[in-house]
Amino acid sequence: MDKSSIDPGLTELLKKLQQKYAVMGQDLSSYLDGLLHADYLTYWDYIHLDTLLSLQNPKTRFPDEKVFIGYHQITELYFNLALWELEQIAAHKNLDEKFFIERVTRVVRYFQLLESSFTVMVDGMEKEQFLKFRMSLLPASGFQSAQYRLIEICCTDMINLVSPGMRESLHEYSDLEQQIEHLYWRSGATELASGKKTLTLQQFEEKYLKLFNETGMRFRNKNLRKLYLQHFPDSEAVKLILRQLDELANVLWPLAHLKSAGRYLQRDPENIKATGGTNWQKYLPPRFQRIQFFPELWAASENEEWGKAGVLKAFAGSL
Helix, strand or coil: CCHHHCCHHHHHHHHHHHHHHHHCCCCHHHHHHHHHHCCCCCHHHHCCHHHHCCCCCCCCCCCHHHHHHHHHHHHHHHHHHHHHHHHHHHHCCCCCHHHHHHHHHHHHHHHHHHHHHCHHHHCCCCHHHHHHHHHHCCCCCHHHCHHHHHHHHHHCCHHHHECHHHCCCCCCCCCHHHHHHCEHHHHHHECCCCCCECHHHHHHHHHHHHHHHHHHHHCCCCCHHHHHHHHCCCCHHHHHHHHHHHHHHHHHHHHHHHHHHHHHHCCCCCCCCCCCCCCHHHHCCHHHHCCCCCHHHCCHHHHHCCCHHHHHHHCCCCC
């Protein structure tokens, strides 16, 4: 081939590649030889489609159990994307308003999709099937979603995740482990009759409590609330997107979950227990937990009626 016919741009790229591998003490020609023999990348290999579709393994023969498994897996994937955005915000060395808003907007978008998609759970399964196959899941529970807890920790100070009755007695800068001891969700996984920790909670804490402590320490000074107060306390655009996130994560998403629980577990004269024995009637309603990632962004009247507007929206068609 005539050297004059070689694209100058390609020659320049080869030089840059040669420099890149030379720094690592590697021979570029060996890598090019490997590239020559490598197969073309396919869509199904890139996203590991066969593996992904092999991960739905029902424990019973009820068809709707696959819907239940698939939806929870999709939820965890969205949680993982949200955590990825929060990690990027925390790690950004020269954090500016544009980057902050763009990444928080992504998290908001994930929660919007999660909220709207909950109809898959509310209307997408036969109640009779669910009430039967759920018994094969004991003591597993959606309560055991560690990624959701990590999202909370990455968004706000730990004191804002403490049970409402304990927040005044625990100072914002008190011992982190002491705050974790009184996290709101821990009281939601107690046995309805005895008040003792359920096996669901015991398993969950044994596997993840160390991670929660480590993440709490790592994000103590770079969670979303801290970064907002440090860098953008006067930005109306930042306040707006954070309010959206707060309402979605702490009102609309829990209410969508509550609506699903009510659809399958509500029964007169007595409610059916959740799979892990969790007290879902007290754990899920936002008005009981009053969790806010950014409490300073809400007026006193909004705090007083926290979750009320969301209830009207979520249950508009079922009241």
